[in-house]
Amino acid sequence: MTWTDFNEYNSDVQFQIGQRIQKLRIDKKIAAVDLAAVLDIHSNQMSRIENGRANCTVPQLYVISQILGCSVDYLLFGKQRLTISQEQADSIKGLIETFTK
Numbered sequence: 688m689t690w691t692d693f694n695e696y697n698s699d700v701q702f703q704i705g706q707r708i709q710k711l712r713i714d715k716k717i718a719a720v721d722l723a724a725v726l727d728i729h730s731n732q733m734s735r736i737e738n739g740r741a742n743c744t745v746p747q748l749y750v751i752s753q754i755l756g757c758s759v760d761y762l763l764f765g766k767q768r769l770t771i772s773q774e775q776a777d778s779i780k781g782l783i784e785t786f787t788k
Contacts, residue, residue, distance in 0.1 A: 702739025707762055709737040711755040726750060 694700070712722055723733035726747050735741035743751065752759045761767050771779075 698739060701742060703765065704743070704762055705737040705739040707765060708743075708751060708755070711757060712737075715755060717754070722751070722754065725754060 709719075712719065719733045719737065720730045723730045726733070728747075732741060736743055736747075748759050748762055752762055755762075758767065
């Protein structure tokens with residue numbers, strides 16, 4: 688990976704982050720005004736964040752990710768980390784060993 692492989696932060700990225708926050712908030716049936724209250728911001732600011740007209744701070748992203756049950760990676764990049772149990776990992780390892788012998 689080179690320095691030219693990175694995307695710059697722009698209004699499109701800001702909008703996508705806001706839309707992910709809004710979708711998760713709605714899915715969790717959390718009112719925007721309630722999320723704004725936890726973040727100690729006005730509901731208008733919450734609306735601006737969700738519509739891509741304002742940025743979240745790092746502390747806000749930290750709290751939002753906990754409330755919405757997602758990773759900050761997901762909020763920023765739209766990618767969810769795959770988590771598996773130890774039992775699942777052992778099963779996958781067993782399958783790989785079976786088919787690579």
